Amino acid sequence: MGEQSASRMQGDRYQHLFSWYVLLSLLDEESPFASAFVEHPEAGAADDVTLHPHPGATVASRYMQVKWHVDHRALYTLEGLTETVGRGRSLLQKLFASWNTLRGQGPVEVWLVSNWSADPELGGYLQGRDWRLTEDFFVEAPAGRLKAARSRWLEHLGVEWDVLRVFCADLRFRLGLASMVELEERVDERMRMHGLRQGPEPRAIALDGIREWIEAGGEAKRLDRAKLRVFIRDRGLLASKTDTPGVGLWIHGWARRQWREPPAVELDWTPHFDRDTRAVPTEAVWREQLLPELREARRRLASRPAESVIDFRGKVPLSVSLAVGTCFPEVAGDRFQVEQATRGETVLWRSDAKPTQRQLQGTEHESAPDAMDLLVVFQLTGDARPDVERFLASHPRRFRAVLVLEPEGGPHDGAVGSDGDAVAFAVLARERIRQARVRWRTATTHLIPYAPAGCCLFLGQRLNAMGPVVAYERTAAGGYVPFMTVETG
Template sequence: MAQAVITRRDGDVFQARMFWLHAARLLDPESNVLRVGFESGLKGFDDIWIEYDPDKAPPDHVGQALRFERMQCKWHALPGSFTHVDLTSPEYINATTTSLLKRALDAHRHDGANDQVSKLILVTNHGVAAEDILKRHIRQRSLNLDVNQLFDGSTPRSARGKLRKLWAEHLGIDEDELKQLCGRLGFHLTRDSLDGLRELLDQACRANGLIRPASNASTTPYDANIFEWVGHQRTEYTRESFRDQCAQEGLLASKPVNPVYTFGVKTFEHALDRLDNRCVEVLDLVPEFDERSIRNTDAWRDSLLPRVREFLLRLPTREGRIRLAIEAHVTLAFAVGVVLDTKSGRLVELEQRSPVLKIWAADDEPLSSLHSTWVFEEHELDSEGQGTACAVSVTRDTEGAVRHYLGQSGLKLRRLLVARPSAGVSAQSVASGAHANALAEQLAKRVRADRDARPCSRLERYHLFIAAPNAFTFYLGRQVAMLKPLSLYEFDFGYQVDNSYEPSLAYPEVATVPPEV
C-alpha cells in the first residue's frame, strides 16, 4: 500500500512539473504560447495541453503550423517498457473501457473537425520494448511515428501489417484514417528522473521570473499547488490569468530577474526539453538530418560549418561569458569548440546532462588528484600505414567499433591510440566543466608529444572517434591547433546505415594536407 501511495504521488509530481515547464512560458511576452491547460479539455489527452499563437506556431514534423499539443502523462516507479499492443488496452492507462488509442482517435477527430493541427503525445518514463515493431518507427528527430515506413504497402502478415491490422480493427477504422491518426501521435519517452525535471523547472523559473525551488528542500511549491487550483476549477490559463494566479500565490520573484541568456545549437530534439522553449535563439540544423543520419555528407563542410560559424560569432557575451546548449552530434560539438577556440576571448558555459542538467564551465571547480586523467594504450595496425586512429572512450568503449570500422573501410593507418579515463568508462567519468577542459588539454598535449617524439609524423593525420559528453568534445575542439591535421567520424547510433562510423569533418580538408612523410 505504501509503495502504491508513493507511486501515485510521484506520478502527480511528474505531471505537475511537466505543466510548469510549459506554463512558465506564459510569463514570457515573446513566447508563442497563448494558453495552457491542466486536467481539462479533451478526455484522454487532458493531463496537459498547450495552445500556440497561430502567427508564431512551431512547425510540426511535416511543416504544418502546430496549434495544439495534447499530453497524456504516465509515470512509472520502476524501469520497464510498453508495446504497441498496450496502446489498445484500457488497463495500460488505468481505464476500464477506453484505450489510449481510442482517446487519441477522438481527439484527432475533434481537432480535424475544427481545422486545428494538433499533436497527441504520450509522455512517459518508459520506453518501447526493444523487440516491439513500434520501436523502429518512432523518429528521434520529431518524436513522431514514421508513417511512410509504417504504411509502406507491406502485407498483413508482415510485422508492420500486423500492427496496422490490430490498430485499425481495434479502432474500427480503415487504413487511410489510421494513417492520418498515426501522423498526429507523438511519443516523448524520457529518461529524466524527477530530480532531472526539477533542474529543468529551476531553469524555467529563473528564465521567466518565478521563485526558484529551494535547492535543499525535498519538494517544490510547484508540485502540489496546481492540484489545489484544479479543486477550485481553475484549469485553463491565458497570459493574464496565469500571471494573476502566480502573483496571488506569491510565486513571482520579488526582485527583477537578472536573466542568463542561453543560445542553442541542435541537430535533434530532447523529449521534454526543446531548446526553442527556453533559449534566446537556436541554430536549428535538424532539417539537415534524417533522424541521426546526415542527408548529404558534403553538408558538414559546405553548409553546417559556415552556419555554425556565422551564428556563434555574432552572439553577445555577458562579461566575456556565453552560455550554450548543444543538443547535437559529436562533430558539431567539436566544431563549436573550433569556432570559440582558446583565442576567441570568450569563456563558454555549457549545459550538460549528466544525467541531471548542470552548467559546466572551465572554471566551475578547482581540480584535484581525485579527478581522473587518461590511460592510453597503443596498438600497431600496419607498419606501412600512415596516420593514427584515436579511440576516445569516455562514456562508452569505442575500441571494438573503431577496429571494426577500420577493417571494413580499408583505411590503412599506422597505429591505434585508445584513450580511457583512469576512473573507467562511464557516463559519470567526467565530473565538471573544469574536469572536461583538463582532459581535453591533456589529450591534445599527448597528441603533440607523440608528434614531437617522431618528427617524421608531424604531418600525420589523426582520425578521432569520440564517445564523450558534448562539453568534453567542445573543449577538445578548442584545442584544434594542437590536434590538426585531423578527421572526425560519426557513429550510426540508430542503425540507419550500417551501425558503424562515417567520416564527417576534417581540419584541414584532406586534399590540402601535404603528403605524410
C-alpha cells in the first residue's frame, strides 16, 4: 500500500510538472493559445492540462492525459492500448470518449503524454516531428499486424472506419517523455527563458499553485496570461533584474568572499568576528569603530543615482544585517538587492518587492510589571523559544513584556519563500513591535532574530522612530547575548 501511495504521489508530481511546463507557454507573446485548464471539467480522461487557442487561430485545442510509470518494465503497443483492467475501460476507450465529447466544440487534439516509450511496431507509425500517426497507418487496405490491430480497434470502440480515421488523425502520442529529473530541468529552462527563478523552491511554489487551483475547482482551474502573471508576481517567482543600475556594498564578517562586480564600498570586519566560536566584537568596538565605518559607507553611497539599488553582499551575523538596514532606511529612499540562500538555492531578494499576503502571528505576555524594556523574538525559520526561555530565566526582572512573532503555520526552514514574503514579514513585524511598545509603554526594544539575513535587513530598514533597539546574537553554547545597540530615532 505504501508503494502504491508513493507511486500516486510521483504520478501527481510528474503531471503537475508537465502542466506547469505547458502553462508557461502562455507567457510567449506569439503563443497561439489564449488560455489553459488544469483538470478540465469536461475533458474526461484527457483533462490533465489543456490549451485553448485565440479566436481565429488556426491551431486546435489540446487535451492531454499525462501518465507516469515508476519504471520501464513495459512499452505502449497497438494491442496494449485496448487492454482493460477488471471492468474498467481501456486507455483507447477513454481517449476516444474524451474526443467524442469534445469534437463538437471545434478542432481538437487528444494527447497521450507518458514517460513510457512505444514499442517498435507502434513507434513505426508515429511521426517524430509532431507525434501524429503516419500516413502509413491510414492506408486503405492494411496488411499483417496493422490490419489485425485496426480491426481490433474498430471492434473495441464499436465504430466504423470513417469515425476511427478522424479520431486517429486527432490523436497525439508524446511517448518516451523525459524522466522526472529531466522534466525538472526542462521546467527550469523554460522558467529561465521567461525571467523566472529556477530550482527546487520556485518549482515547489508553482506546483503548490496548481494543487490549489485544482482544489478550488471551477474558474480557478482556468488560466490565461494575465492570471498567470499575477500568480508569478504574487508568489515571488520573478527573478531579480540584474540590469537595474546599482552600486555594491560588501561587508566581510564571518568570512571574506569575492563576487563578480567590484563594489563601490568594501568593509573588512573579519578581524572582529570568528564563525567557529561565534565571537563578535564588543559593544564598544561596534559603537566606536564599526558603526562609524558603516555611516561613512552611507555617506559615500549618498551620491549614487536616485534610481540605483544597493547591491549588498557579505557573510555577516543577523544583527549586522539589521544594523545595515537601520543605517539605510526605507524612508530615505534606500533600496537593496541582497544575495539570499534558501533551501539549497541562492537567489537575489529586493527590498522593494511587492509584499505577499503572508501573515505574522504574535503572542505576548507580561513578564515584569516594573521593567521598562520589551523583548521581541522574530522567529521565522526556526524555533528560538527553548533558548529564549533559558535566557529569560537568567534575566527574571529585565523585561516588561515578551513578544514572539512567527509566520502562520509556525517557523520552519521554508517559511520565507520569496523577497515578497520577506518584505511582508518585515512590514508586519514593524507594526506589531510599534503596537507592543505603545501598549506596554516600554523605552528600549531588545530583538532576538531567527530569520533569513534578507529579512533582518528589510526589517532594519523599517525600524524608524522605534528608539534604541538592542540586537542579540546566538552564542556557540546556544544562548543569546546583546551585541549592539542601534538608534532608530
